[in-house]
Amino acid sequence: MAPDHPILPPVRLRSDAELARDALAAPLLTRAVRLARWAGPETRVGAGGELVDAQLPAAAEALGLADDEDGQAEASEAWRVAVDAGLVEIHDPEDAAGNADEGAAGDEEAVDAEGTVSVGENLALLTGGTPQDVLAVWLEGFATVFDDAAAPYLDDLDALVGPDGEIDFEALDWDPEAEAEFLEGVLGNLYLLTVSEGGSGDGPVPLPALAASMVIPDDMGEPTDDVLEQVSDAMMRLDEQFRILEPIGLVEYQPVDEALMVEEGEHDAADAAGRARDGEPSAPLDEEDVSRYGMVRLTPLGLYGIRARMLDAGLSAPAVGDLAEKGADALLDGVVSYPQEAARAEIAGWLATREVPAAARDLLAAARGSEPGAPLRRLHAQQALSLVGAEAEPVVREVLDDPELGGLARVWLAERGAADIPAPPESMIFWLAIDTIAAHLDAEGELDELQDLIEGLTGRHGGFFDQAWRVDHPSTAEVLEAMGRLHRDKPSAKEARKAAFKARSRH
Numbered sequence: 001m002a003p004d005h006p007i008l009p010p011v012r013l014r015s016d017a018e019l020a021r022d023a024l025a026a027p028l029l030t031r032a033v034r035l036a037r038w039a040g041p042e043t044r045v046g047a048g049g050e051l052v053d054a055q056l057p058a059a060a061e062a063l064g065l066a067d068d069e070d071g072q073a074e075a076s077e078a079w080r081v082a083v084d085a086g087l088v089e090i091h092d093p094e095d096a097a098g099n100a101d102e103g104a105a106g107d108e109e110a111v112d113a114e115g116t117v118s119v120g121e122n123l124a125l126l127t128g129g130t131p132q133d134v135l136a137v138w139l140e141g142f143a144t145v146f147d148d149a150a151a152p153y154l155d156d157l158d159a160l161v162g163p164d165g166e167i168d169f170e171a172l173d174w175d176p177e178a179e180a181e182f183l184e185g186v187l188g189n190l191y192l193l194t195v196s197e198g199g200s201g202d203g204p205v206p207l208p209a210l211a212a213s214m215v216i217p218d219d220m221g222e223p224t225d226d227v228l229e230q231v232s233d234a235m236m237r238l239d240e241q242f243r244i245l246e247p248i249g250l251v252e253y254q255p256v257d258e259a260l261m262v263e264e265g266e267h268d269a270a271d272a273a274g275r276a277r278d279g280e281p282s283a284p285l286d287e288e289d290v291s292r293y294g295m296v297r298l299t300p301l302g303l304y305g306i307r308a309r310m311l312d313a314g315l316s317a318p319a320v321g322d323l324a325e326k327g328a329d330a331l332l333d334g335v336v337s338y339p340q341e342a343a344r345a346e347i348a349g350w351l352a353t354r355e356v357p358a359a360a361r362d363l364l365a366a367a368r369g370s371e372p373g374a375p376l377r378r379l380h381a382q383q384a385l386s387l388v389g390a391e392a393e394p395v396v397r398e399v400l401d402d403p404e405l406g407g408l409a410r411v412w413l414a415e416r417g418a419a420d421i422p423a424p425p426e427s428m429i430f431w432l433a434i435d436t437i438a439a440h441l442d443a444e445g446e447l448d449e450l451q452d453l454i455e456g457l458t459g460r461h462g463g464f465f466d467q468a469w470r471v472d473h474p475s476t477a478e479v480l481e482a483m484g485r486l487h488r489d490k491p492s493a494k495e496a497r498k499a500a501f502k503a504r505s506r507h
Contacts, residue, residue, distance in 0.1 A: 010318040010342045011195045011307055014300045020131035022301040023138035026249030029085075031063050031078035032141065033126060036087035038062040039117050047115070049083045049090045051076060077148065081248075085140040086122030091115050135304070138249075142305050145248045149241040150180040182214065183241060184309075189213050190251075191306045194298045196339075207242075207256065207294030211235040235293065242296050250302040257292040324349050328362035331384075332377040336442075347384045360385060360392035368404055370474050379439035382408050386415070393418060407432030430471045433457045433464075438475040441482055451486050458483070458492060465492075469499040469506075477503040 013019070023029060038059070044052045051059055056072040059079060065071030082088050092115055122140075125133040193205055211234040216227055235256070242253040298306070310317040320342055323334045331350050335343040351359055367381035368374075385392065385408075396412050399405040400422060407428050413421045424432075437457065440450050458464040468480060480500035487493040 008192065008310075008315070008317050009195045010320050010322070010338055010346065011191075011303050012320045012342065012345065013304055013307070016131035016135060019301055019304050020134035020138075022249055022299065023134055024126065026138065026141075026247065026301070028078060028081055028145065028247035029138060029141050029249070031074070032082035032085060032087055033123070034063055035059055035075065035078050036082045036119065036123050039082075039088055039119075041116060041118070043117050045090055045115050045117055049080075049115070051079050080148075081141040081144050082120075084144040085137050086120040087126075087137070088117045088123075089120045090117055138301075139305060139308055142248050142250065145245060145250075146183065146309075147180075149244040150176070150183045152179070185214055186210060186238060186241075187306050188310070190296065190298055191303065191310075194303060204252070204254070204295035204297040206290045207235055207238055207296060208290065210296065211238055238296075239294055242294070249299055250305055252297045252299060254291060254295040256294040320345050321349055322346075324353060326350075328359070328366035328381075332363070332366050332380045333373075335380050336373065336376055343380065344383070344387075347380070348387055351384065351387055356388050356391040357395050360388055360395040361398075364395065364399055364405055367408070368402075370404075372474075373442065375435045375439035375475060376442040378404070378408060378435060379443070382411070385412055390416065403428065403431065404435075407435075426467070427471070429461070430464075430467050431473055433461070434468065434471050434473045434476050434479050437479045437483070438473070441479065447486070451488055454483050454486055455488065455492075458487070465495040465499040469502040471503075 014022075044055055046052055056075055057066065059075035060066050060068070060071035063071070063075055063078065065074055068074070083090060122137050125137055129137075190205060190210060193210075208231070211231045215231045215234055239256045242251055243255060245251050246253045307317045307319065318334075318338075323331045323346055326334070331347065335346050338346060354362075363381045363384050367378045369377065385396070393413070393416070396409045399409050402409075407424060410421055410424055411432075437450075437454060440453055461467070465480070469476065473479075477500050480496050480503055484493050484497035484500055487496055
């Protein structure tokens with residue numbers, strides 16, 4: 001469902017109880033519940049489970065929408081959700097015909113075409129079930145609304161129905177699979193913008209930017225007029241779709257200002273889309289201008305719902321807390337791809353369910369290794385240990401003589417002002433320096449931060465490169481080569497490249 005992102009950042013979800021409360025408060029689900037309670041043995045539905053036209057006025061009245069111009073349409077929509085979410089049970093029209101009075105010959109045709117309803121099993125789950133039960137029912141409703149949003153708006157449906165009773169999709173010029181895939185991609189992009197560190201977070205996303213993310217290729221420079229027109233069309237379609245998705249609680253949506261459709265001399269939708277590309281519209285469009293073209297924000301319930309669809313599609317969509325019951329090795333491997341704040345939250349949750357000495361021992365054991373990725377695992381172990389208290393000190397002291405963990409242990413003890421910390425051998429100092437740089441190279445952090453780390457380490461140790469090439473670490477040569485590329489002092493960079501050559505020559 002998501003766009004082509006091989007690793008999605010972890011999402012921080014609210015508790016199931018909070019999400020279930022949000023689901024029960026969603027306007028469309030609330031209406032579906034009211035209709036399920038309103039329906040009775042006399043309620044008639046068509047062959048597809050839809051309310052027959054004669055029932056719509058009463059359904060709208062039950063929802064308090066009798067005087068609303070769109071009341072019957074909204075009642076019909078809420079009924080579809082009630083049916084698909086299992087809040088009502090549809091009885092086959094043939095059963096209804098079998099129970100009808102055989103003497104009422106004039107009514108036989110109507111009875112044969114209609115079924116009846118009764119209360120569905122899932123209705124009770126919304127009041128007496130677990131939060132997970134409530135969310136499962138909500139997801140069924142969301143699936144129905146998604147299908148509605150991906151369907152075309154039809155002014156004259158009858159004109160498109162062929163002799164066989166099926167919709168002529170060729171005449172409609174509409175590809176159901178392509179439309180659903182497009183909407184999946186839009187929601188996937190919105191999800192990614194929300195969960196990414198440095199992304200939109202809790203802020204709304206301009207509709208022009210979201211449409212542009214689906215239409216304009218990343219490597220395209222100035223969009224052509226044809227591409228901008230495609231973005232404009234996508235915006236108008238998304239405006240319709242988000243209006244449909246909002247009542248189920250998936251998004252908060254500020255629609256496109258309808259006045260823009262008739263104003264002359266205003267920035268048109270295509271122009272706004274072009275300038276709002278990447279979410280950073282430039283002059284002369286100010287913040288108020290952009291908001292008039294629509295703003296959308298995923299709700300916490302929306303994050304949950306889109307992630308659930310991703311998981312059903314077989315995608316990896318991690319959530320903070322997924323690793324809480326895993327071992328220390330799975331924790332350190334898992335948080336490697338997490339943004340810093342999410343990794344810290346995941347580790348804190350993992351520690352919260354464990355005794356400090358046992359957790360520290362497990363982390364240190366999982367931090368050992370010489371395979372690729374081990375330096376980054378040790379870095380995360382160090383960050384995890386920074387969150388534990390003095391109870392871990394005896395366990396940390398146990399590894400002071402360990403060639404891979406001794407340096408890490410000394411750093412931890414020094415940061416806490418511990419006494420009697422033995423001085424490390426020189427070989428351990430340089431091994432820790434190589435290991436630390438290797439970890440940050442694997443983490444692919446900010447270039448300036450990495451350069452500061454490299455220059456700080458080399459500046460603290462005189463003759464660093466004369467010693468570093470001798471370090472017995474599997475990443476020594478690669479680290480020295482990287483230092484040769486990244487060190488901002490040209491003489492030092494040259495020394496690093498010479499040291500890398502020596503390290504390669506040892507093997």
